[in-house]
Amino acid sequence: MEIRQLEAFVAVAEELHFGRAAARLHLAQSPLSQTIRKLERDLGVTLFDRSTRSVALTPAGAALLPHAHRVFEELELGRQATRAVSGEVYGTVTIGFSGALNHRTLPPLTRAVRRRYPQVTLDLVAGVLTGDGVVQIERGALDLAFVALPLDPSPRLRSRLIAREPLGVALPTDHPRAGDESVDLGELADDDFITIPAASGSGLRETAMRACIVAGFRPRVVQEITDPFMILTLVAAGVGVSLVSDGVAQIMPSGSVFVPLAGPPTYLDHAIAWAADNPSPVLRAVLAVADEVMPTPS
Template structure:
């Protein structure tokens, strides 16, 4: 069976039509090169070259074989490069889970950065998931990385890196008494009906909202619970209540809803990237390089938030 080196030797001779020039091009001696071509022809059972004392010519079989040999060598070069890129984590498939809150801030910017830096990497998205579900997905190897809300209880088998910090803003009905204010005191929302996550489904954001209200001197009156941030904002639009949401939610426009900054900028939960510490997957390492660059180079997030 012909080997890749035999194809390279034949292509060089066929293109040069001179064994001496082909040998110099290949950095081999002329005699072994001639022997390899004879061996190739013997294996194929056909003459590829017509040799005379004065010239070398391709036979009709040699012309066809040259075309196919070039095609094989091109495919082989592509395969070699693809394997090297995969080993460097520049190609392959990454399964990325994400919390719903990340869809309006970190996720779009991070995916754009990944496409620019790693165009050969395919990203399969799994979302929108709760942070607790993402931790379980990482533990069971269902996702390679996860963008989630950082909690105080970290799994020791997981590495976690904060990539984005932002404050809460308040989503108000457009006709609310505080809608005309550019900056709202959280304490002024005491007694207002609140829309927030049910704790059983979104403990991180639920607890963060409750704690922010307590620090402002009141406990929120819960009018309605909703498990998705867009649903909360739509309920605000209906006039059902107000909601504290991460500042990146400003990008979600709803008719009848205005977002206002809060005095003191109470902080929303940090957005982090998590992965298994022992992971040796090249695409994980490569994507983490994009994460580090994103965290270091991203412009200031809206409303005074900061990326780290």
């Protein structure tokens, strides 16, 4: 089995079309078909069901595909390792982040990495909340994710605190407490709340819910939405109020205000998380940069 055969197989398996796969590989369709037929003869199996209208993986083809992907992943890691020996850092790191909640923490890291390692590509995936980020790291879909602490214990997962932000409340500008310097959370017990869905595994939601319970009430949730900035937009529209970290005070949309909570602060703990067994030297380089630009707060 040759690398070029595996390249041809993966292209057809992902495109499910010989013409598109040939164009992707900069080949004519006939040599590509011959390469696939030779691979099938060598393996003694049929990898694709072909018809005049469609191409589909056979069970044998579906079984081969993840192993073919791993071959190319290992080749890429090998290239990265050889460049690392000469002092050059090269490759891709996939980073998940939630959006508005990371507007203070993501940019310093991405700017520093691009300045330090111009050969590193950062693949940024937006809309990744804590629960989803952990799952994607453990599946290998993400190398690094911005998450909220605490995380459920996992032998594969590593995390490090990078910032602590006190909770406050986002209020519509016509709310009776919108002009106050601070607000006691218990005074909002009768308000309608907008939150991130419970099923999303959001650290912000869990922290906010605990704060409300400590304040003596369970919030009446009237709207759930996964995008933190859209939550602020709904607050501005007068749908309800929402507990958020003070990092969003700088990006409040028109029609809304951020008011700190009175009393001892409740913190949202921001962290980065990664898989302990991820062998990527590029990830290690990015983590080292993160140590410099986002040190663990005292």
